[in-house]
Amino acid sequence: MSGYQEIHAGVTCIDVGYVRPGFAAAWLIREGERAVFVETGPLPSVPGLLEALRASGLSPEAVEAVIVTHVHLDHAGGAGELLRHLPNARLLAHPAGMAHLTDPSRLIAGSMEVYGEALFLDTLAGAVPVDPARIDAVRDGECFRLGGRPLTMIHTPGHCLNHLCVWDEVSRCLFSGDACGIAYPECTVGDRPFLFPASTPTQFDPEAYVASLRRLAALRPAWLCLTHFGPLPWSDALAGDLEEMVSRYRDLAISLDESLPPEAWTTALTALTQARSMELGGTEQAMAWLQGDMTLNAQGLAAWKKRMTRQGK
Numbered sequence: 001m002s003g004y005q006e007i008h009a010g011v012t013c014i015d016v017g018y019v020r021p022g023f024a025a026a027w028l029i030r031e032g033e034r035a036v037f038v039e040t041g042p043l044p045s046v047p048g049l050l051e052a053l054r055a056s057g058l059s060p061e062a063v064e065a066v067i068v069t070h071v072h073l074d075h076a077g078g079a080g081e082l083l084r085h086l087p088n089a090r091l092l093a094h095p096a097g098m099a100h101l102t103d104p105s106r107l108i109a110g111s112m113e114v115y116g117e118a119l120f121l122d123t124l125a126g127a128v129p130v131d132p133a134r135i136d137a138v139r140d141g142e143c144f145r146l147g148g149r150p151l152t153m154i155h156t157p158g159h160c161l162n163h164l165c166v167w168d169e170v171s172r173c174l175f176s177g178d179a180c181g182i183a184y185p186e187c188t189v190g191d192r193p194f195l196f197p198a199s200t201p202t203q204f205d206p207e208a209y210v211a212s213l214r215r216l217a218a219l220r221p222a223w224l225c226l227t228h229f230g231p232l233p234w235s236d237a238l239a240g241d242l243e244e245m246v247s248r249y250r251d252l253a254i255s256l257d258e259s260l261p262p263e264a265w266t267t268a269l270t271a272l273t274q275a276r277s278m279e280l281g282g283t284e285q286a287m288a289w290l291q292g293d294m295t296l297n298a299q300g301l302a303a304w305k306k307r308m309t310r311q312g313k
């Protein structure tokens with residue numbers, strides 16, 4: 001898929017063009033003449049979001065809210081800039097993310113460290129601060145009503161502490177951010193997507209990740225709307241696959257010495273992921289699509305191990 005595509009009545013998946021086609025999505029939910037964006041993609045995504053809005057026949061005035069699942073810049077980096085174009089929209093985010101949205105400087109510095117400056121400037125590019133007067137903190141269980149359509153926020157720590165999923169009970173679409181992992185179209189085998197956790201630094205927590213996943217599974221969604229990438233029909237097998245991978249990640253981190261260099265963590269995680277992919281019928285070549293994620297995920301896993309060691313666990 002490229003550009004945008006309505007996947008369900010009133011739900012449009014927008015490819016934000018980050019890194020490569022089929023890598024990062026934002027979502028437009030429409031109810032009559034009102035709309036909500038879920039996710040913004042990074043800063044350079046904003047023109048594409050506005051184009052998708054125009055293509056759906058809606059004006060910028062029709063957008064009542066922009067909901068970000070968490071503050072990482074590939075999900076919310078466009079928020080400040082997007083709001084400048086949407087005069088009636090409020091930004092909805094978890095309270096733990098507020099400070100980063102109004103002052104993204106620390107997040108930008110942290111992202112540069114994780115991604116490297118050249119890649120950061122080339123892809124994520126930065127962020128515009130959000131006007132504090134336009135943000136609403138939303139907590140677990142709170143509901144935003146798009147006309148009569150309830151969109152429920154679910155606090156889902158595990159990937160990071162300020163993570164929310166958005167549950168649209170009308171379409172039974174679950175907008176899962178990074179809480180239900182990552183699955184790229186290139187790595188799907190037959191009709192089985194290859195789902196793996198997003199353990200990006202610095203707040204990954206495998207126990208919390210699984211607890212959040214089980215809570216989401218209890219909703220019995222019809223569609224899992226991943227930010228990375230796109231809609232997947234929900235199945236318990238898919239959730240089971242992801243839970244298995246989280247437990248392998250955890251076991252790997254426990255087995256590795258935290259003093260090993262980052263490259264050693266990446267190599268070990270790549271081997272683990274490749275073995276699992278092959279078990280599920282994937283090919284070695286599929287791993288070529290996952291290199292960037294392996295580096296980030298390995299950093300996050302090592303950060304969790306260090307945290308555990310510090311806490312004496």
Ligand SMILES: [Zn+2]
Pocket residue numbers: 070072075159178198200
């Ligand atoms: Zn993230």
